[in-house]
Amino acid sequence: MYRYLRLPILLVGLFLAVSAYAANNSQPALTTEDGLGPQVQQPIEFPxxxxxxxxxxxxxxxxxxxxxxxxxxxxxxxxxxxxxPPLQKCMGCHNSIDSVKDRPRIKELFKYWEAKKPIPxxxxxxxxxxxxxxxxxxxxxxxxxxxxxxxxxxxxxxxxxxxMTVARRQKPLAMGWCASCHEKDHPVTAEGGTPVDGQAYWYSFQKPVKTSDSALAPKAKGPNDCWQCHK
Amino acid sequence: MIDSGIDRRDFLKVLGWSGAAVALSGCGNTSIEDGKETVVSYVEANDYMVPGIGVYFNSTCAQCDAGCSINGRIREGRVLKLEGNPDSAINKGKLCGLGQAGVQHHYNPDRVREPLLRKGNKGEAISWDKAYALIAEKMAGVQGDEIALLSGGVSGHLKVLLGNYLDSLNTKNHFVYEAVAPGVVRAANQKAYGVEMPRYRLDKAKVILSFGADFLGAWVSPVHFSQQYAQFRKGVDGQRGVLVQVESKMTLTGANADRWLAVKPGTEGVLALGIINALGTAAGEVADLVKEYSLVRVSRETGVSVSQIEKVTALLKMRSPSLVLAGSAAEGYAHGSQNAAAINLLNQVLGNVGKTIEAPVSVPFPQMVPSKGNTAALKKFNDGLSAGKYKVVFSFGANPVFTAPGAFKFKDNFAKAGFKVAFAHYLDETALQADLVLPLDSALEDWGTQVPEYLTEGAQINIQQPLMEKLHANTRGVGDIVLALLKQKKSEEYKSYEDYYAYLRSALLQNKGALGGGGADDDTFWTDTLSRGIVKLAGSAVGLTGHQNVAGLKLPAVAEENEHYPLYLIPGVTASLRDGRHTNQPWLQESPDPLTTIVWDSWVEIHPKKATELGIVEGDIVEVTSRTGSVKAQVYIFPGIHPEAVSIPVGRGHDAMGRYAKGYGVNPFQIMDAVFEVETGELAMHETRVKIHKTGQRVLVVKDEGAAGALQMGRKIASRVSTDQIDLSKEV
Incomplete structure (x- = not known):
């Protein structure tokens, strides 16, 4: 009897525990109320x-x-x-833009540069x-x-x-969203630079097909291999 | 084990449900973590630095002394992977597992990061200025011969600088020590060929008869020999080379051999002379020397059957040129020189000198030629310490407290030195005994030049350069430390060199012409040299004498049975751990030993026959006792060992050094007796006799191989039967 009860109890308990753990450790919501990614605090608010x-x-x-x-x-x-971009890139211009050198953000930039520290x-x-x-x-x-x-x-x-001032994520960047472009039919004519029969680029999830109608350019449907992205 | 009633099926159910729970509660979320991770950019970036794209720099591997050139992949300023540099004649673009693990030496979490000064049992972090000042203070009033330096093998500009420093201290006490080094073979070669290490041409030989030379594993220059071996197996003119390995404990090379002969420990020389006799081609004094070594006598003394000796002899007669090698198994006895001389004589009788044994090239800069480490140096150093001769002692590149034989009582003697300075990567056993520990840059952060002991095609100077920025601000290169110490003595002469890099650059530029950079301007030559990682030199060939003096060759009578300690202890030198200086690299700990497949632990190899006799099975913990001491380890039943010997691999059994080394396995150096090779004074590593007894404990041996063991359940890979025992008409 005990033997039969033990496993279900264990399973239910474990399920609750893991669910609770996962719920507490929830990752940031994919989108905020306004449909954007979360506001991110940056060390310098780069405009x-x-x-x-x-x-x-x-x-x-x-x-x-x-x-x-x-x-x-x-x-x-x-x-x-x-x-x-490396800090050096910022300094390449800002070293010679005297008019903004007293701005708080630029002062902050110079502080990092003088300490030779990367901005986190x-x-x-x-x-x-x-x-x-x-x-x-x-x-x-x-x-x-x-x-x-x-x-x-x-x-x-x-x-x-x-x-934007500080950059904020505007697109979901989830696989379904990637597919929303990659499942569109893309013309793969030479104009786009893509060889029609070549292995090199298939832009959607299937191999490009040549249509019998030569007037119509063949269409392609994205990378047809999972490993193109998941490798 | 687990006996709570959860069987495999229940376990899988639990696993499945908890997986489902994670999947459900994680639904709708991806692992996007916007705004959480920091993305660090360069402050200043070179044009060639592009995130996500690797750049490659050439340098030199420092994991052993073979001097393979490496090519490191660096991405985002971090070295990720080491491979061989194809331009090097030594390793031709290949690298062994030990070399690959070099990144773990660099990123090792247990590296020493600050100069440490002993305060009781603790090390107190001090500044470099203070450390140098302290050394100067301790040196004041100390005579030159009261100062000693113990190091591993050194070559290149470091050797020059070190020599200058020792001169400035007016001391000649530089002890170059390598725990596992072919010291006796070098001396025997010097006598037989006029050079310490001739150039072996495995690729030209049709038969290789190797007396315990593990050239595929850990002997001299294994990556180079492996490539030659591949050629040898392809065959010189379509005839596949045949490898015969004679040894008492099977090495990796032995496992690859076509014929493996288990010889009674110490009788390698007898077998060599017996083969000379059986060949019947020798004349004059050689014939006189070997005439007593009849097949029957040799077979009785060595334990190798007459038919085996006849087969090997026939093979050597049939195929020429051949190559006979004397390795660590032959030289590890009190009469090791005689063994090696007998083996070299066999080469001479077979006419191999000049064919498969070629003259090496000499390096045009003799001051940079390596000081080769050996074990005789350790004895001298130990004697000096024991007499309380030294007031200041420096140590780097060696870990004698760990590798000195137990009979030396090295740790106690080391304590008698006045002020002990160790330059160290880790707080290893020796560094722990020091009064001052100076932290070193890793080999992937340091500058240097190196001249390999075993040169192949032409001479070369290897360049060692940093593959990335230093990980820890307060470590220093060995060269920088020596230069700083030298400045204390000769500030006028060396003040123009800001650091070792500056010294190295100016030293190489001064010899630009001789280094093949004549005509190029300094910067071009320097950049070019660094990007190649090797300076190839036209070295002149050294003359080979090829005459083994027969007069002094006399093998002792075969050792008698030792009643109290009936077994020979053979220290196993493995390709990955060597003498144990890299044991704190977990890749080396976890890569299975090629023969036993054991990981993360030591073992005692015992022949099945002996095990049955003693009632031992695999996993039994046995105590191995010598006159010097004892260790306890698990038994591995291994048919590849002589029944009168047991073998424990060296390299494990650290009680310091770091988290991946400390506490794993046992250290057979601890129980090694102090027996010396008669002619050279080298430590006779195979002379320790032991006895074993069961402790009663038994463990599960952690190994990769299956339960069936190496015996393949009694089945052979391809079963065979001799032709006279088969009726072919019935078979078809």
């Missing part, structure tokens, strides 16, 4: 809008400077991970460790092959950064 935003023709001291994303985020087109930025866009997103491939595709505007291409995933 993306000031750097990348549009010029204000009426007042050069307002508005942005329309700096290309890739000027600072230079690693995105070179590597799978985008990294964070917090990650705003963080994928789980089992996902490999390749920045280089996406930048090459959209910016270099298709000549799309850089801010548009980066914005597919990062949102309208030029309007």
């Amino acid at each position: 993306h809008n000031r750097h990348a935003g549009l010029h204000d023709a009426s007042d050069p001291n307002k508005g942005g400077m329309e700096i290309n994303c890739q000027y600072c985020h230079t690693y995105a087109r070179r590597s799978a991970v985008a990294g964070i 930025w917090k990650k705003v866009h963080d994928l789980p460790d089992f996902v490999r997103f390749n920045h280089e491939r996406h930048v090459k595709r959209f910016v270099e092959q298709q000549n799309r505007p850089v801010q548009e291409a980066c914005g597919y995933c990062h949102g309208d950064v030029k309007e």
Whole structure:
């Protein structure tokens, strides 16, 4: 009798314990009420809008400077991970911009530089460790092959950064959301730079099919292998 | 074990349910952790540093003395993986497991991080200035011969600098010690060939007869020999090379041999002379020497059957050139020199000198040639310590408190030295006895040059350079420490060198022409040298004499049975742990021993016959007792050992050093007797006699191999039967 009771009790107990543990350790909600990622406290509130935003023709001291994303985020087109610009990059300009040197944020920046300490930025866009997103491939595709505007291409995933101060996640970055692009039919003509029969790039979840109608370009459906991202 | 009534099925149920619980409660969440993780950027980045993309730097492996060149992958400023540098003639792009574990030496959590000064039983962290000042203070008024330095093998510019420092102290007491070194073979080779280490050409041989040389595992330059061995197995002209291994305890090389002969410990020389006699090609004084070694006598003394000796002899006659090697098993006896001389004589009789035994090249800079470590040096040092001769003692690159034979009472003698300074990576047994411990950079953080003892094609100087920034701010390179100490003595001469790097750079640039950089400007030459990691030199070949003097060759009568201690203790030197200096690298602890598959522990190898005789089964804890002491360890029944011998691997049994080394296994050095090789004064490592008895305890041996053991349940990989016992007409 005892023997029959023991296992169910153990199981139920364990289930409750593990559930309680998991509930207490809940990760941040995927989206906040306004549909964005959580507000992240950064050591310096970096104003993306000031750097990348549009010029204000009426007042050069307002508005942005329309700096290309890739000027600072230079690693995105070179590597799978985008990294964070080195401090040296900030100093390259700010050393010679005397007009803002007395601003608190710039003072803070100089403090880090003089101490030769990296700024402990917090990650705003963080994928789980089992996902490999390749920045280089996406930048090459959209910016270099298709000549799309850089801010548009980066914005597919990062949102309208030029309007932000401290960056905040705007897209869910979950697999279903990835699929929402990758399941669209993409033309894979030479115009896009992709070889139709080549192994190299299949942009959606299935292998590209050649249609019998030669007028219609063949369509592709994303990486058809799990390991393209989960490796 | 578990007997609470939960069986495997219940266990799986529990596992499944708890998994489901996690999955359910985690539903809707991913592991995205926005705003939680810190992402650290570079302060200043070079152009070639791109996050996520590896860069590669060449350096030199410091895990053993073979001098393999390495190529390290560095990503985000962290060294991740080491491989061989293809440009090196020694390892040609390959690297052994010991070398691969080098990253664990670098990232080891138990590294010493601050200079430590003894305060009672504790070490107190002090500044470097204070440490140097303290050394200067202790040196004041001390005579040169009251100062001693014990080190592992040193070469390159460190050797030069160290020599200058010792000169400035007016001392000649530099003891170069390696616990496992072919000291006797070097001396025997010097006599037979005129060089300590000729260049062995395994790849040119058609037969290799190796007397206990574990050239695939831990002997001299194993990565290089492994590659030669591959060539040897492919065959010189389509004829696959045949390897015969003669030893009392099977090594990794023995396990690969076509014919493995278990020889009675210490009778290797007898077998060599017996083979010379059986070959029947010798004349003159050689023939006179060997004529007494008839097959029957040799077989009786060595325990190798007459037919085996005949087969080996026939093989050697049939296939030429061959190569005969004398390894650590042959040299480890009081008559080790005689054993090695007999083996070298066999090479000479077979006409191998000049064919598979070639002249080595000499390094054009004799001051950089390695000071080779041996065990005779330890004896001298120990005698000096015991007499209380030394007031200041330096030690680095060796761990004598751990590796000195128990009979030396080294720890007690070491305590007699006045002020003991250890340069150390870990707080190992020796560092724990020191008064001042100076923390060293890891081999992947340090600058240096190294000249390997065993050179292959041409001479080369290996460059060691940091693969990444230092992990700990207060560690220093050995070179930097020696330079700082040298500045205390000769500040005028050395003040222009800010650090060891500056010294190294200027020393190499001064010889730019000789190093093959004539014409290039300094910066180009320097960058080029660093990126290659090797400076190749046109060394001139040394002459080989190839004449073993027969006059002095006389093997002693075979040792009699020892009533009290009937068994030989053979210290097993494994490819991964060697003398135990790297035991704190967990990869080495967890990689199974190639022959027994045991991990994380020591064992006593006993022949099945002997075990039956003593009523021992696998896992029994036995006490192995010598005249010097005793250790207790689990038994592993192993057919690859002579019935009159037991073997315990060395390297384990640390009682300090770090979390992965301390408390795992036993240290057979502790029970080693102080028996010396007669001619060279080297420690005769195989001369310790032991007895064993059961303690009554039994454990489960933790090993990879299955319950069936190495016996394969009595089945063979491919069963065979001789042709005269089979009627082929019935088979088909």
